[in-house]
Amino acid sequence: MSTVSLSSAVMTHPVREVQAAALAARLGLGGLALDPEPEGPPSALRTALVAWAARTPEAGHHLVVQDDVAAPPELLELVAGSVARFPDEALIFYTNWHARNGAAARLAALAGAGWVRAVPEEFAPTLAICLPVPAADAFRTFAAGSGERHDDEVMAAFLRAGGRSGLLAVPNVVEHIGTSSINGHAAQGVRLAVCPVGAAEARPLLERGWVLEELDWLPYMRYGEGYLRPAGCERDADPRRHLRWPEALPNTGLTESQVWEVLRRHRPEDAAAEVGRLFGDGFADELWIHCLLLGRQAEEAAWRYAARRAPEGPMAGPAARVRAAALSTVGPAGLPPERRPEVGPERATLLAAYAESAVCCGGLLLGPVAQVRGGAA
Known part of the structure; x- marks a missing residue:
C-alpha cells in the first residue's frame, strides 16, 4: 500500500x-x-x-x-x-x-x-x-x-x-x-x-x-411512503422528482400484482399487525414493500457483480454485521421525522426483523434467468 x-x-x-x-x-x-x-x-x-x-x-x-x-x-x-x-x-x-x-x-x-x-x-x-x-x-x-x-x-x-x-x-x-x-x-x-x-x-x-458502481432503479422511503428512483433519472428535466413506487414500477418490468402477491403470501402476519398497530397499517405495507424491492435489487446486484466479489476473500462476518446495521435503520429512517423518536430498542428490533422478512423475499421478484445466475454466484 x-x-x-x-x-x-x-x-x-x-x-x-x-x-x-x-x-x-x-x-x-x-x-x-x-x-x-x-x-x-x-x-x-x-x-x-x-x-x-x-x-x-x-x-x-x-x-x-x-x-x-x-x-x-x-x-x-x-x-x-x-x-x-x-x-x-x-x-x-x-x-x-x-x-x-x-x-x-x-x-x-x-x-x-x-x-x-x-x-x-x-x-x-x-x-x-x-x-x-x-x-x-x-x-x-x-x-x-x-x-x-x-x-x-x-x-x-x-x-x-x-x-x-x-x-x-x-x-x-x-x-x-x-x-x-x-x-x-x-x-x-x-x-x-x-x-x-x-x-x-x-x-x-x-x-x-x-x-x-451501477445502481439501476433504486427504492427509497420518505415520510412513511415508498418511492423509486428510475435508472438514469439524473438526465431527466427534473431529476429529483419523487415517484411513488406504483407509479415508477412499470419501468422496472415488475407489476403491482406481483408485489402484492408476494406480500400476501409471505409477509409475517403477526409482525405486520404489530407494526400496523404501532405506526399505522399504511406504513406497515409501505415498509414491507420497500424492503421487498430493496431485497430484489440487492440480489440482482450481487449476481451482476459476482466476478468482482471473488477476489476480495472471506468477508462473511463483517458483511453480515453491516447488513444487520442496514436493516436496523431502515424502519426508523422510513418514518416521518416526528415519529422517529418513538422507536426504542424493542420497536427497533421489531422493525429490523420485519424488514429482513421482506428483504429475504426479494429474490421472488427476480426473473428465472437472474435466479439461476444468483444461485450460481
Missing part, C-alpha cells in the same frame, strides 16, 4: 467551538475551520471553504469533518487506507439514513458491497469527506461566489461537473450526533448513519470490499 499524506480540518461555528476542539483532539484531526462570519446568515458553504483551504502544503489528500459527529479513534487510519485504495476519488464516510444516497448504501450493504457510487442528482453528504488536494482546490474555485449556503449541494454540483459522483463507504464509522442544525436541517428530525458499525467491522469492507 502506498504512503498517504493526509491533512484534515474540522469545520465549526463559534457556538460549537469547544465541541469541535474536543472532537479534533480525540481523533487526532487538524485545526478548526471557524465560520468567518458567525453573525451572518447561516451558511455551511462559507465555513466549508475555510476548511478546504486548511490543507497542509505537503498533503496529497484533505479530509473535512463537521463538528457534530462521533467517530472511532481509528478514523484517520481508515481514511488513509481508503485513500490509498482509491487515490483519485471523492470518498464519503457518512451517509444519511433517509436520503436517496442512504438507500443506495443500504442496498449495497444488503448485496455485500463495501462501497457504492453516489447518486449524482442528490446532495453529496459532507459530514466526513476526503478529496485529493487538486480536487479540493478546484472545489474552492468552483464554489467561490456561489449563492448557495449548503456545501453538500455545491459539492454534488462540483462532482457532477467532473462527471463522477463520490464513493460512499457502505460501513459508516462516522455517526451524526444531535438534532440541532446551524444550517436549517433540524426539521428533518433524527438524522443518523445508514449502516453504523465499528472500525473492526468496517476495515475489511473498506480495504477489500467490492464497489457497486
Whole structure:
C-alpha cells in the first residue's frame, strides 16, 4: 500500500467551538475551520471553504469533518487506507439514513458491497469527506461566489461537473450526533448513519470490499411512503422528482400484482399487525414493500457483480454485521421525522426483523434467468 499524506480540518461555528476542539483532539484531526462570519446568515458553504483551504502544503489528500459527529479513534487510519485504495476519488464516510444516497448504501450493504457510487442528482453528504488536494482546490474555485449556503449541494454540483459522483463507504464509522442544525436541517428530525458499525467491522469492507458502481432503479422511503428512483433519472428535466413506487414500477418490468402477491403470501402476519398497530397499517405495507424491492435489487446486484466479489476473500462476518446495521435503520429512517423518536430498542428490533422478512423475499421478484445466475454466484 502506498504512503498517504493526509491533512484534515474540522469545520465549526463559534457556538460549537469547544465541541469541535474536543472532537479534533480525540481523533487526532487538524485545526478548526471557524465560520468567518458567525453573525451572518447561516451558511455551511462559507465555513466549508475555510476548511478546504486548511490543507497542509505537503498533503496529497484533505479530509473535512463537521463538528457534530462521533467517530472511532481509528478514523484517520481508515481514511488513509481508503485513500490509498482509491487515490483519485471523492470518498464519503457518512451517509444519511433517509436520503436517496442512504438507500443506495443500504442496498449495497444488503448485496455485500463495501462501497457504492453516489447518486449524482442528490446532495453529496459532507459530514466526513476526503478529496485529493487538486480536487479540493478546484472545489474552492468552483464554489467561490456561489449563492448557495449548503456545501453538500455545491459539492454534488462540483462532482457532477467532473462527471463522477463520490464513493460512499457502505460501513459508516462516522455517526451524526444531535438534532440541532446551524444550517436549517433540524426539521428533518433524527438524522443518523445508514449502516453504523465499528472500525473492526468496517476495515475489511473498506480495504477489500467490492464497489457497486451501477445502481439501476433504486427504492427509497420518505415520510412513511415508498418511492423509486428510475435508472438514469439524473438526465431527466427534473431529476429529483419523487415517484411513488406504483407509479415508477412499470419501468422496472415488475407489476403491482406481483408485489402484492408476494406480500400476501409471505409477509409475517403477526409482525405486520404489530407494526400496523404501532405506526399505522399504511406504513406497515409501505415498509414491507420497500424492503421487498430493496431485497430484489440487492440480489440482482450481487449476481451482476459476482466476478468482482471473488477476489476480495472471506468477508462473511463483517458483511453480515453491516447488513444487520442496514436493516436496523431502515424502519426508523422510513418514518416521518416526528415519529422517529418513538422507536426504542424493542420497536427497533421489531422493525429490523420485519424488514429482513421482506428483504429475504426479494429474490421472488427476480426473473428465472437472474435466479439461476444468483444461485450460481
